[in-house]
């Protein structure tokens with residue numbers, strides 16, 4: 505398959521975005537996301553040999569099932585540990601049509617123009633710090649007649665992930681000047697403006713609310729929250745700040761209360777829905 509390798513390794517210290525995602529181990533959260541990752545893959549009309557880029561792919565929640573459907577898939581992620589975990593999953597599944605490599609959604613240098621039939625980013629590119637550059641790059645690498653599909657969390661939405669991020673940020677020191685909240689990718693006017701500047705008219709963008717599930721038959725909502733606190737960069741930062749201000753228990757209780765209140769599982773397990781914005785851009 506084509507080699508889209510960019511792999512210039514940037515020291516984490518110089519890149520807070522990279523450091524944030526390499527800090528924890530997102531694979532532990534992704535373990536709760538496999539079912540919905542498969543459902544998204546099934547919804548995309550994947551055909552064999554289709555060329556797909558999964559941007560901010562993590563360890564392959566969507567990239568793995570898309571490759572199983574026969575597409576040629578490249579997962580690009582800023583976190584080296586997640587790229588390694590993704591390549592291990594691809595090898596274990598015997599998927600030779602899937603590879604993961606390090607790269608930054610703000611600058612996909614080394615990836616040729618119009619390379620992909622589908623550029624997908626499910627809760628991935630939304631976390632890159634320069635959203636106008638991200639939109640431009642996604643448009644650039646997608647072929648004419650192709651599609652971009654994004655899944656983005658929605659600010660102030662009452663469901664799980666928006667609330668986890670909102671609670672976490674209330675315990676974290678304010679971000680530096682010029683920081684653009686990733687949650688703005690869940691707002692229609694920002695989505696239209698960002699793709700507009702990349703040359704895409706509003707009529708070519710559709711946005712619809714959809715539901716994602718965090719699911720595990722044998723893990724409780726409290727254990728899910730402990731995984732966020734231990735392995736999910738944004739929540740880990742909140743925990744560290746809360747420990748410094750003596751508010752760690754308050755943060756923990758708020759998160760556990762949220763997870764328990766939103767859990768739909770009828771037994772010991774976890775089934776927590778979370779609303780997101782599905783964005784589809786025709787190129």
Ligand SMILES: C[S@@+](CC[C@H](N)C(=O)[O-])C[C@H]1O[C@@H](n2cnc3c(N)ncnc32)[C@H](O)[C@@H]1O
Nearest residue numbers: 525560561562565581582583608609628631632
């Ligand atoms: C919430 S996780 C989602 C991972 C995966 N899409 C999934 O559904 O399991 C966000 C991912 O975006 C990646 N990411 C954050 N900023 C990025 C950037 N600038 N370029 C590429 N990936 C980025 C993170 O490393 C992380 O894997």
